[in-house]
Amino acid sequence: MDKLLSKDLLGIRNLSVEEIKLIFDTADKFKEVLNRPIKKVPSLRHLTIANVFFENSTRTKLSFELAQKRLSADIINFSSSVSSVKKGESLLDTINNILVMKVDMIVMRHPNPGAPHFVAKNIDASVVNAGDGTHEHPTQALLDSYTIREKLGKIKNKKIAIIGDIAHSRVAISNIYALQKLGAKVMLCGPSTLIPKYISSMGVQIENNIENALKWCDVANVLRIQLERQKDKFFPSLREYSLYYGINKKLLEKINKDIVIMHPGPINRGVELNSDVADSNNSIILDQVENGVAIRMAVMYLLSLNKV
Amino acid sequence: MTNKSRLFNKERLEITINRLCHQLIENHNNFENTVLIGLQPRGIYFLDRIKKNINNILNKEIETGILDTTFYRDDFRSNEIPKARETLIPFLVDDKNVVIIDDVLFTGRTVRSAMEGIMNFGRPNKIELLVLIDRKYTRDIPVEPTYCGIKINTITSDRIEVNLAEQGFDKDNIWIINK
Numbered sequence: 001m002d003k004l005l006s007k008d009l010l011g012i013r014n015l016s017v018e019e020i021k022l023i024f025d026t027a028d029k030f031k032e033v034l035n036r037p038i039k040k041v042p043s044l045r046h047l048t049i050a051n052v053f054f055e056n057s058t059r060t061k062l063s064f065e066l067a068q069k070r071l072s073a074d075i076i077n078f079s080s081s082v083s084s085v086k087k088g089e090s091l092l093d094t095i096n097n098i099l100v101m102k103v104d105m106i107v108m109r110h111p112n113p114g115a116p117h118f119v120a121k122n123i124d125a126s127v128v129n130a131g132d133g134t135h136e137h138p139t140q141a142l143l144d145s146y147t148i149r150e151k152l153g154k155i156k157n158k159k160i161a162i163i164g165d166i167a168h169s170r171v172a173i174s175n176i177y178a179l180q181k182l183g184a185k186v187m188l189c190g191p192s193t194l195i196p197k198y199i200s201s202m203g204v205q206i207e208n209n210i211e212n213a214l215k216w217c218d219v220a221n222v223l224r225i226q227l228e229r230q231k232d233k234f235f236p237s238l239r240e241y242s243l244y245y246g247i248n249k250k251l252l253e254k255i256n257k258d259i260v261i262m263h264p265g266p267i268n269r270g271v272e273l274n275s276d277v278a279d280s281n282n283s284i285i286l287d288q289v290e291n292g293v294a295i296r297m298a299v300m301y302l303l304s305l306n307k308v
Numbered sequence: 309m310t311n312k313s314r315l316f317n318k319e320r321l322e323i324t325i326n327r328l329c330h331q332l333i334e335n336h337n338n339f340e341n342t343v344l345i346g347l348q349p350r351g352i353y354f355l356d357r358i359k360k361n362i363n364n365i366l367n368k369e370i371e372t373g374i375l376d377t378t379f380y381r382d383d384f385r386s387n388e389i390p391k392a393r394e395t396l397i398p399f400l401v402d403d404k405n406v407v408i409i410d411d412v413l414f415t416g417r418t419v420r421s422a423m424e425g426i427m428n429f430g431r432p433n434k435i436e437l438l439v440l441i442d443r444k445y446t447r448d449i450p451v452e453p454t455y456c457g458i459k460i461n462t463i464t465s466d467r468i469e470v471n472l473a474e475q476g477f478d479k480d481n482i483w484i485i486n487k
Contacts, residue, residue: 002391025391026392029376029378029393029394029395032395032396033395036428036429037428037430040428041379042379042380043379043380
């Protein structure tokens with residue numbers, strides 16, 4: 001397989017194992033490029049890419065932007081908070097106005113699940129989903145799996161625990177799809193108020209006790225408690241959450257097992273993860289960020305091949 | 309009607325590679341400031357053979373790297389889509405003499421993209437080109453080899469088929485196919 005089957009990357013759900021492996025293989029090549037004295041290739045110099053963010057983002061936006069610059073694409077950035085969306089412009093009108101300026105690819109983040117799918121259906125340009133509500137965040141899942149593969153050598157039969165706020169996490173959904181497709185066993189762990197009932201139908205194990213989850217897993221992917229999405233009280237207090245689900249050095253020493261620690265960022269230090277774990281040798285959190293650029297370069301490069 | 313004729317067999321290939329190695333030594337002495345870079349996919353096999361040959365003659369290891377030009381090509385969107393291959397250049401080329409090694413010189417576009425790629429590893433003192441086969445009269449870009457195994461007259465529709473032991477073939481054979 002030399003190319004992706006779709007013009008868009010909207011989620012992991014519809015991606016085949018071969019496509020994921022192609023993205024990983026291509027990311028390997030881009031990772032080498034990123035270690036050269038001049039970290040730039042001219043592959044996408046013919047493309048203009050719009051980063052359209054209807055929701056805040058720091059690392060995803062930076063990572064996409066850097067990946068685009070490393071590929072020599074022209075880029076424009078759009079942020080809904082300082083745009084005509086505030087004046088009542090519809091999503092499709094906004095996108096079409098951007099496209100008419102000869103934009104070839106849209107990288108889009110939106111608070112509503114399915115928004116990128118709607119846009120992709122209505123335009124010819126490629127759409128990359130950079131996170132849609134609580135639905136999917138495909139490039140995050142790809143870089144997570146890629147980083148696990150890099151650290152452990154393979155993903156098949158590895159045990160991955162995704163810990164924390166599953167209910168509000170698009171990272172969790174995309175990770176479950178990616179990890180299962182690549183042959184890993186997945187467990188979700190958190191208070192039952194943060195684990196939606198439907199999710200057991202995805203073939204994952206559910207565990208409410210953090211110690212049991214950590215004893216079981218090879219990798220703990222710790223999710224952020226999304227403070228901005230906690231209007232309803234899902235747990236009594238952050239202090240209590242930290243007490244029952246926070247991972248610290250003492251807990252890991254008690255389990256006495258080498259567990260790889262991941263986090264998609266930004267970390268609430270002292271809540272889901274203590275600094276003595278986040279900054280330890282077992283943590284591959286910064287590798288995730290580094291690999292994010294190579295994965296996003298691979299995705300945009302491969303999608304550009306479909307536009308011949 | 310398709311006409312297939314042999315340009316190289318194993319013995320002929322050995323003689324030619326040996327001659328090319330001596331030409332390289334003539335110009336680069338002990339390779340103190342010279343590196344060889346083979347181009348993916350088949351240039352790397354010739355790089356390997358040339359490296360071994362020179363190592364035997366000079367009794368020293370010379371510095372080599374391999375380069376994939378996919379990300380630098382200007383025609384990757386109009387051709388059959390290439391899969392990116394490995395690049396491994398574990399040194400800076402600043403102020404070095406670089407010899408690019410490839411199997412066939414056709415339009416010159418691969419060599420152009422290779423030169424762009426190499427410049428990303430520093431500013432070389434000089435770049436030379438070694439090819440086994442130079443297809444005359446097919447150039448899109450004014451690129452000429454510094455060292456050449458054989459020059460042949462071809463038209464665009466002709467094809468060169470390179471079968472090497474390294475690729476899993478029983479014997480080395482290089483053919484020209486006229487359609």
